[in-house]
Amino acid sequence: MYNWKIIGHKKQIGAIEEDMKADNLTHAYLFAGPSGIGKFAIAKMFVNILQCPNNLCHECPTCIQIQKDGHPDTIVLKDTEESIKIEQIREIITKLNMTAQGKYKVLLIKKAERMTPEAANCLLKTLEEPPANTLIVMTTDNARLILPTIISRVRLLKFNAYSTGFLEEKLADLFPDTNQETLKQICSLSLGKSGKAIKLLRNADLLASYRTMYNVLCEFLEDTPIYRKFNVIEEVLKEKKDVNEFLDTFTHLIRNRLYQGVSDGSNKDKEQYLISLLEEVENTKTLLSHNVNAKLALENLALKTIS
């Protein structure tokens, strides 16, 4: 119905358009799914459609203000990598209770899992009794970290990463000069996350460092002595590389191995081991988001790699 300027996610965008068409908007939405796949861009566009007097023209002052995070009726909590405190939420609720100049008062929260339990509980009261014409749209990379009481009060839309084949096809149109082999590798390294793939396509140094990380991680799946795996972890932490990127690359590597195993179907035990390792990587991510010591969490994961 509208020009969202988004690749894919047809089902989720369709669901939002249905809500708008049927005049059946819920006062709060939560978009959940992996990072870097465009959830927040969709959240912003959603709000943009509602606030623009021309139903999303991409040109009027409202459209421009919303896309630049400068719209007076649209409060945006960007990802600062810091937790969101109760004081911030209280302040925002006061603003939501003021009259809107346009149609809605909107609150957009990126990575809502950053809310402290106190902040989340404070927001919960607003979700239970929202002021008139208020819309809250939140995104999260990990719905397991959102209070169940919050989830029960919102419309939850789940997003998935793209299949690497789909992403490859779309990016081949956008980056026609990139050779096919590189594009294939980038889409695979990005685990189907468009934002990350585009970053790698634009930054050759970053791509090189990813390839190195991938090769180093291969050691984790070999019969390498544990002290060498611990050394790798120390290097990663010393160079302040993003631990989540390290874990994402590990996920990519394990999936590749699984895929190779599945295609020749030779070793069921190995397959089971790799699947459980994928779960361990996810658990490690959850631990890290709860501020567990990174070195301990990664060393614990390394110990799980001994089959």
Ligand SMILES: [Zn+2]
């Ligand atoms: Zn407009």
